[in-house]
Amino acid sequence: MAGEYLKSSVHVHSKLCDGKNTLDELAVTAWRGGLQTLGFTGHSHTPCDLEYCMTRSRTALYKAQVAKLKERYAGKLDILCGLEWDLFSDDDPAGYDYWIGSTHYVQGPKTGKYYEIDWRESDLAACIADDFDGDGLAVVEAYFANVAKVAEKKPTILGHFDLIKKINGDGKFFDEEAPRYKAAADAALMVAARNRCVLELNTSAAYRGFRKDYFPSDALLKDWLALSGNVVITADAHDAKALTFGYEAAAARLKDLGYSKAQVWGKAGFVSCAL
Helix, strand or coil: CCCHHHHEEEEECCCCCCCCCCHHHHHHHHHHCCCCEEEEEEECCCCCCCCCCCCHHHHHHHHHHHHHHHHHCCCCCEEEEEEEEECCCCCCHHHCCEEEEECCEEECCCCCCEEECCCCHHHHHHHHHHHCCCCHHHHHHHHHHHHHHHHHCCCCEECCCCHHHCCCHHHCCCCCCCHHHHHHHHHHHHHHHHCCCEEEEECHHHHCCCCCCCECCHHHHHHHHHCCCEEEEECCECCHHHCCCCHHHHHHHHHHHCCCEEEEEECCEEEEEEC
């Protein structure tokens, strides 16, 4: 059915990782907003970075609180206990209702340091300078190689495919039109296609003021359509106001690019929805 994508928000973060609202606040907002499905996806415990990922104790609390919310909203709102799993995480995504496979780090080949590539410009700058001889596109290649590794694990959803561009406003660190950038991205896209991944069209960079476009880029979405790939619209919401931010604009963008449908994730799995 058309418009069903507006009733499902399945990439959502709470105060138990780097979100601004409690699980309960998010659930109330979703229910009042008429959603049918709310999927929580706390950042998986990742030893190299506990700044925004859940600790082991918070992971246990997260699971317990989501279980209670499932009972409280039974028959009114389908609540799912998901996980945003990172390549360097030590959590087991099989212990959740579903999981989003994402890449947030590049490990330096010289220092062995893990660099978070999507938050502080100083971190990305240090990564390029200290571990990749000042070559920003080399970091891009390392990033997309990690995306391919995540895709090979067949996540329920492959998260923010080209997150590496998030803080690269005006090409500050690398040229997103460079042949090396496209080659690295296309190689990862082919791995995603072979593993029949569902890519998210993630609106979060626009909501949070980092960029005006989405993840993935229009160019990558065109390539993905040519590979007969499927997409699911998500907000990667870090506060309650963003649960379905940009969904209609994202759907319109997909239609402009030639898509006729999107996938919608719910407790029964994926269903196709006309745009």
